[in-house]
Amino acid sequence: MMLETLIALFAAHVLADYVFQTGNMVAQKDKFLYLTLHGLIVLATAIVATGSIAAPIFVLAALHLVTDAIKSRIEESIAPHLVDQLVHLITLIAISAYAPDIWKTGMWAAAPAYVPHILLLVSGAIYATRAGGFAVGILMAPYGPEFSKDSLPGGGKMIGLLERGLIYVLVLAGLPIGIGFLVAAKSVLRFETAGDKDLAENRKRSEYVIIGTLASFGWAILVSLAILFLLAQLPALGIALPKP
Structure with missing residues (x-):
């Protein structure tokens, strides 16, 4: 079930970064309040997408926050942006490999x-x-x-x-x-x-x-x-x- 877990986490990442994240949140992400708000959105979308509140979900949200915090202190250009996305995707793969049964044990397992x-x-x-x-x-x-x-x-x-x-x-x-x-x-x-x-x-x-x-x-x-x-x-x- 690793692939289903990865797909659910990827869907959560896409929703958190490109649907529920506003332009103001992107511009103010170097501020703790906006960064924390984005982290909560990442956590919420991951919980909903997987139907699970397993510990790796919280680890994923924390890693997402750390990655965004580092990127917010780097001048915006295409290279840091692509590296940021690559790190997020690698994190999704790593969490899915470490806890492949998140989908299987979540509330959507019978879907x-x-x-x-x-x-x-x-x-x-x-x-x-x-x-x-x-x-x-x-x-x-x-x-x-x-x-x-x-x-x-x-x-x-x-x-x-x-x-x-x-x-x-x-x-x-x-x-x-x-x-x-x-x-x-x-x-x-x-x-x-x-x-x-x-x-x-x-x-x-x-x-x-x-x-x-x-x-x-x-x-x-x-x-x-x-x-x-x-x-x-x-x-x-x-x-x-x-x-x-």
């Missing part, structure tokens, strides 16, 4: 066999879209906001969410060829809107779009493949899944 599948699919979708948005935003922040100042308010974020969501669906549906059409469509639209800019400005804007697009697509593809791999390890439900 239908498809529940872990749903948890994984939903948390994977959030991680591909919302978590990817934060990662790409941090990556692009040093290049400045001037290249998106003429866009619709929030337009870039919405496009990113939609493209990562579409990639997630296409990969899980076994239709990765559709990603090529997505790239082509975005390239055509970019070309059509580039004509009224001077050469230097257009080159900078194009590089900005290309970097952001590749990062967004890359994140979504990697997360989708990881979710597809984990789905293949779960007990079969009699539904054919594409090979990862």
Whole structure:
């Protein structure tokens, strides 16, 4: 049952960091009150997702707090952000390996066999879209906001969410060829809107779009493949899944 435990803990992590954590909490995480509040949310989501109040759940929440406390004292950039996420994921794996029966002994043990599948699919979708948005935003922040100042308010974020969501669906549906059409469509639209800019400005804007697009697509593809791999390890439900 280690895999079911890992999936439940991953779902809790995604909910705590990308659904229930507000922008103000992220900005104020260097303050004890906000850090503690986030820790309580991590603990609550882990308890609900696993249906257990086992001691390793509390250890997980404590490790999450320590990791976030360290990161809050480091200047925000893409490298610390990725390391932070990697440490969280390693912690989830370690806790699942140490206490693999958390799911089996929790209150959801008698739940239908498809529940872990749903948890994984939903948390994977959030991680591909919302978590990817934060990662790409941090990556692009040093290049400045001037290249998106003429866009619709929030337009870039919405496009990113939609493209990562579409990639997630296409990969899980076994239709990765559709990603090529997505790239082509975005390239055509970019070309059509580039004509009224001077050469230097257009080159900078194009590089900005290309970097952001590749990062967004890359994140979504990697997360989708990881979710597809984990789905293949779960007990079969009699539904054919594409090979990862």
